[in-house]
Amino acid sequence: MILLGLLAAIFTILTAGLGVALSIFARTGRLNLIECTCLGWLLGSGIVSLLLWVCGTFCSGLALQTIVTIACLALGIVGWRARQHVTARFVLPSPANVTEWLLTILVLGEIAILFFVSLKHTLGWDGLLNWEIKARYAFLNGGVIPQSYYSSGGRAFSHPEYPLGIPFTELWLYLWMGEPHQFWVKIIFPLFYAAGALLLALLTARLSGKRWVGLLIASLLPFVPSISASPGGIVVGYVDVPISVFYLAALGYLLCWSANNALCSIVAFAACAAFLPWIKSEGVLLWFVLALLGLTMSLSKHRVGPFLVSIAPGLLIILGWRLYLKLVLIFPHSDFSHPTFSLLRGNFGRLADIGSILLAELGETVHWSIFWLLVAVAVVYLFASRKLEKILLAMAVLLPIAFYSLIYLFSTWPSYTAHMTSSVSRLLLHVMPAGWLAIGLALTQPKDQNRHL
Amino acid sequence: MENRIGPVEVNRSIDVYVRALIGIERGSEKLPDTFRRLPKAGPLIIFVRNENSQSEFLGMMIGYLSWPREVQLVTVATPTVEKELAEVNRDSVAGLVFCSVNPPAWLEKRVRLGSGIVLVPLAETAP
Numbered sequence: 001m002i003l004l005g006l007l008a009a010i011f012t013i014l015t016a017g018l019g020v021a022l023s024i025f026a027r028t029g030r031l032n033l034i035e036c037t038c039l040g041w042l043l044g045s046g047i048v049s050l051l052l053w054v055c056g057t058f059c060s061g062l063a064l065q066t067i068v069t070i071a072c073l074a075l076g077i078v079g080w081r082a083r084q085h086v087t088a089r090f091v092l093p094s095p096a097n098v099t100e101w102l103l104t105i106l107v108l109g110e111i112a113i114l115f116f117v118s119l120k121h122t123l124g125w126d127g128l129l130n131w132e133i134k135a136r137y138a139f140l141n142g143g144v145i146p147q148s149y150y151s152s153g154g155r156a157f158s159h160p161e162y163p164l165g166i167p168f169t170e171l172w173l174y175l176w177m178g179e180p181h182q183f184w185v186k187i188i189f190p191l192f193y194a195a196g197a198l199l200l201a202l203l204t205a206r207l208s209g210k211r212w213v214g215l216l217i218a219s220l221l222p223f224v225p226s227i228s229a230s231p232g233g234i235v236v237g238y239v240d241v242p243i244s245v246f247y248l249a250a251l252g253y254l255l256c257w258s259a260n261n262a263l264c265s266i267v268a269f270a271a272c273a274a275f276l277p278w279i280k281s282e283g284v285l286l287w288f289v290l291a292l293l294g295l296t297m298s299l300s301k302h303r304v305g306p307f308l309v310s311i312a313p314g315l316l317i318i319l320g321w322r323l324y325l326k327l328v329l330i331f332p333h334s335d336f337s338h339p340t341f342s343l344l345r346g347n348f349g350r351l352a353d354i355g356s357i358l359l360a361e362l363g364e365t366v367h368w369s370i371f372w373l374l375v376a377v378a379v380v381y382l383f384a385s386r387k388l389e390k391i392l393l394a395m396a397v398l399l400p401i402a403f404y405s406l407i408y409l410f411s412t413w414p415s416y417t418a419h420m421t422s423s424v425s426r427l428l429l430h431v432m433p434a435g436w437l438a439i440g441l442a443l444t445q446p447k448d449q450n451r452h453l
Numbered sequence: 454m455e456n457r458i459g460p461v462e463v464n465r466s467i468d469v470y471v472r473a474l475i476g477i478e479r480g481s482e483k484l485p486d487t488f489r490r491l492p493k494a495g496p497l498i499i500f501v502r503n504e505n506s507q508s509e510f511l512g513m514m515i516g517y518l519s520w521p522r523e524v525q526l527v528t529v530a531t532p533t534v535e536k537e538l539a540e541v542n543r544d545s546v547a548g549l550v551f552c553s554v555n556p557p558a559w560l561e562k563r564v565r566l567g568s569g570i571v572l573v574p575l576a577e578t579a580p
Contacts (some may be wrong), residue, residue, distance in 0.1 A: 116458070182466045
């Protein structure tokens with residue numbers, strides 16, 4: 001029964017997400033099955049968790065589960081009918097030569113290994129005490145986080161102010177399995193990895209025009225130790241890999257929109273970017289970076305109107321969650337002060353320490369191998385290309401790192417260096433797949449552009 | 454924390470951590486059972502050692518497992534807690550939990566929950 005429940009939970013998530021993905025891409029007449037399934041998982045987890053949160057304000061228990069299930073099935077039906085309406089056909093891209101076959105087998109093998117490793121590992125410290133705890137308490141309360149949790153000062157260690165994207169995806173599995181099963185719930189993390197690896201391959205191939213480059217980049221993804229090992233890797237059930245996949249997808253579709261001006265690309269961007277603040281608080285910064293870069297690009301291409309519409313869903317989620325916290329959260333968050341100019345001036349002296357800790361982390365081969373060295377070379381190539389899209393891609397890697405470092409100017413920990421040392425490696429994970437996308441696109445620069453170096 | 458695949462248990466992560474931290478099996482069942490026997494009213498005060506990650510993690514794990522009871526985590530800088538205990542109004546508290554912290558010698562009715570963890574109920578426990 002537990003396994004049936006688990007399958008039903010995953011099926012409903014995929015149905016909701018696939019429905020939205022089919023609606024987005026139906027008008028193109030060609031539906032890439034892998035792309036739709038990967039987006040289906042990302043969007044499905046976002047939609048289900050949002051629905052649980054919103055519907056949980058007026059119902060709970062079986063009624064909540066039934067309403068969300070019906071909504072998932074309805075989205076699936078709407079997507080299917082949209083596909084039928086324009087007679088779009090499904091396409092399963094297959095490797096064209098021996099190299100592509102070998103790389104495909106490698107990517108699929110790596111995904112299988114990460115499923116195995118994830119199930120062999122327990123949830124990590126934060127995975128259990130920051131994220132799963134919310135799913136468990138909500139499960140014990142009929143699918144709704146009790147008000148007393150938000151007002152419990154003694155449980156401030158679990159960060160009640162963190163958004164519910166991943167905890168409520170876990171909750172959905174718990175509701176269907178009928179118990180808070182900590183073994184099977186870990187399955188969602190390799191699913192995010194699988195979606196991320198395949199989307200990385202697709203988006204790199206699409207933007208570079210070379211499928212083998214996309215497959216090569218996707219096959220290199222797990223060779224960065226941080227993605228599979230502590231701290232923050234998928235095996236410990238943290239949200240850093242899932243948010244990195246949403247960031248990759250949103251960035252990739254923004255770049256596709258820049259290249260093709262297709263409605264489906266900007267809608268896919270809007271959907272993926274909207275969930276960034278719903279996965280982790282730092283997602284607001286990632287969303288802001290994408291909004292800034294997208295605005296720059298849309299201004300230069302005279303497409304400001306559609307772009308402004310595309311960032312509205314994300315803004316709605318940010319404001320909605322802030323409002324909710326104001327209504328329910330009794331005690332303040334204490335890791336960072338509210339940023340002010342006087343505080344900035346007062347803590348400006350921290351910059352040297354922050355810079356040296358960042359450099360030390362980027363050069364930490366145990367966490368990153370030579371990944372950041374490759375990114376640095378790629379960023380130089382992208383800037384040297386003098387093409388707006390490539391410069392924006394380089395900025396999409398650099399800006400989050402800069403913002404993430406600067407937030408420690410406002411750290412309230414007794415030792416801001418200890419704060420940064422303990423968390424910056426996880427924050428850097430957020431831009432890691434985007435870094436691979438940058439490497440992939442730098443690899444495929446035409447020769448006539450390289451001569452400017 | 455590494456383990457082999459399986460057994461496929463509901464509270465797999467909690468049990469592995471509790472076993473590693475305080476050496477008891479099926480901690481996800483035993484610890485909440487113990488806390489349920491405390492008086493219904495009143496919070497649980499959990500003492501943890503400052504800059505001792507094992508003690509802090511254990512304290513948070515106790516906070517996690519004692520839901521829905523209100524908890525209060527008190528971080529102490531010294532191995533004894535005389536000063537911090539003096540500030541606790543023990544009439545309104547269900548129990549005290551000491552995680553890698555030594556309870557004062559005069560505190561009676563100690564219950565050793567596992568290695569390095571002691572519970573002191575502060576009122577009559579339920580049967």
